Amino acid sequence: MWKPDRDSNKPIYEQIADYLERRISYGEFPPGSLLPSERKLAEQLGVNRSTIIAAFAELRSLGIIESRTGSGTRVNKTKWGATPKHTPNWRRFAEGGNFLPNLPFLRRIREALIQNPTLIDFASGELSADLAPTKEIAELMNNYEYTSYLGYDNPQGSTLLRQALVEYLAKYRGIQTTESSILITSGSQQSLYLITQCLLSPGDAVAIEDPSYCYSLPMFQSAGLRLFRLPVDAEGAQAEDIRALYKKHRIKMLFLNPNYQNPTGAVLSDERRKQFLDVTSELGLPIVEDDPFSLTSYDGEAPLPLKAKDSAGAILYIGSFSKIAASGLRIGWMVAPHSIVERLADARQQMDFGLSIIPQQVAGQFIKSSYFEPHLDRLRMELRFKRDLLIEALEQELPSAAQYTIPQGGLHLWCKFNNQINDSKLLDESIKKGVVFVPGSVYGSDSGFVRFTFARPKAEDIRLGISHFSKAIRELDLNV
Structure with missing residues (x-):
């Protein structure tokens, strides 16, 4: 948030008047809109109310704002002279659209x-x-010869990173896959966004854990999905709850975080894992498995993911470096059938033409290096x-x-x-x-x-x- 510069030779009230005039000219406060109260602005900017009164007086003298007793202070509808100029009501745009704001x-x-x-x-x-491997990554960046090509990369993500992930997933997560079945994303959240936008339709019913990190993501509501909950206890969610939800609501997809579940920290028991695989296989129900925390297991014995036992190819597996290395790298991945990877890669290319090459190369080098373990x-x-x-x-x-x-x-x-x-x-x-x-x-x-x-x-x-x-x-x- 902007704050006045107390070391400047310019009086603080003039700085505030200039700041408000800029916000008005940018359309953040359209003509006729109500400005924050003097008291509120004073609290936000850390100044005395008298300073705000002086700033408002400056703007009134320029014809930019007008104040009326009992009605507050508003932007003048003809602030730039006799001829009205119409600024888009950006606040209305900001409050519109289909994508909901954070909670x-x-x-x-x-x-x-x-x-x-x-x-x-x-x-x-x-x-x-x-806790981040800052020195290790800096060392790799100093010694690694990066590609000279800095254009758009493969829509699925860097081939070198996907090849490195094939080895990583086999060694650390017990997942056998190929580079063509891996999509690189900018973290787990983008994987979830692509799934909700591209594989599901408004009105579809999905099951999530209760409590669940997914519940905190308005992207599910933005996609028009109907959310049904699976209660989580010390052993995770219960597979039998899926049968009832499927029968009553025709659940189309299941979202699970089996290992050190967010927020409860629960680990899905071995018996319940088997039950989930059996029930979803019987119903033909896909599982989205979010697995960001497994390698943080304090005893070094990371629980295997459901995907390691997925003989039917029914699980979309999501992983990320955010919780085990550095969230700022913005590297995540999804393991899925190739047809799904192609569909989501096409959608992601429409969004951003793919991720930056350099972080992908850094991540690929890091997981293959002697620094990782x-x-x-x-x-x-x-x-x-x-x-x-x-x-x-x-x-x-x-x-x-x-x-x-x-x-x-x-x-x-x-x-x-x-x-x-x-x-x-x-x-x-x-x-x-x-x-x-x-x-x-x-x-x-x-x-x-x-x-x-x-x-x-x-x-x-x-x-x-x-x-x-x-x-x-x-x-x-x-x-x-």
Whole structure:
């Protein structure tokens, strides 16, 4: 967010007047639209209300805005002179379209982190900078001779990266595939977007876990899909629930996150895995398997994906580097029948003509290098250490206040607080105290659940963050 420059020789009220005039001229505030109140603007820009009053006075003198008692301050409909000029109502466009915005809680968290980067972040589902293989990738980039061709690449993604992934998937995930059955995407989210937009139609019924990361993605609603939930317990979802949903709603596709499920951390039991494969095979029902966390398994024994047992070719398997290396590389992949890969590659080419070549080459080199396994070992050790710090902090700051199952992999701790919690009030109070988290209702749960991501904050900040969180709870007198 823009802020006035307090070191500038130009008075702050003039800076604010110029800033507002630019926003008006860009069409962000169309003619006749209501400007934020003086008090609201003062809070947003961190200035006294008198400074905003002076800025408004400057704009009124130029005929750009007009104020009326009881009606607020509006942009003058003829602000540029006697002849009216019509600016498109961009706000109406921004509120239109078929693609829905992020959920209000997620927008609130994002805005809070932008406004105050010092917040202790238990919300962002990514690795902290010290967990990323920054030095290793820099070394590879210094020593690797990259292709001289910097044009559009294969719509399926870099051939070299797909070849490297064939070896990676066989070695680490027990998946036998070929490069022609792999599509490179800009992370798991783009894989899900392509599936919802290209393989499903408005009105189709799909099954997702409850709670589920998928529930937090408005792209499912934007695609017009009907969502039906599969309750998740300590052993994951239950396959028998699929039969009832299929019979009643004609479920067309199933979305599962079997290993260290987001947000609960649950691992689908061996018995339930077999049941899911049997039931979906019987019904001819495809599974979308999202597997971002398996290699974070703290004991180094990563559970195999469902795809490793997929003899019928019924599973679309999604993976990513975001949770095991660096989200900024924007490298993900999908393993699917070649006809599906071709369909989605064609759609993705219409969107962006393919991914950047250089990150793909970096990723391909990294997973083939001698750096990869030592990085995974260090990552697992550090994540386990941070998990233990978080649990210790909760036990000390909020003893007996919450129930949780200690995860054996992944980045998250899923907590159910014993007393009723107002998600909105608790999030707002926590932000005031200096910490952010994700309320459980974002994932479809009732209020009272919280997801803490321990991979993002620094180790030394975890105890302090939980201390801030406990103060927010006590401020609201929740009697935990």
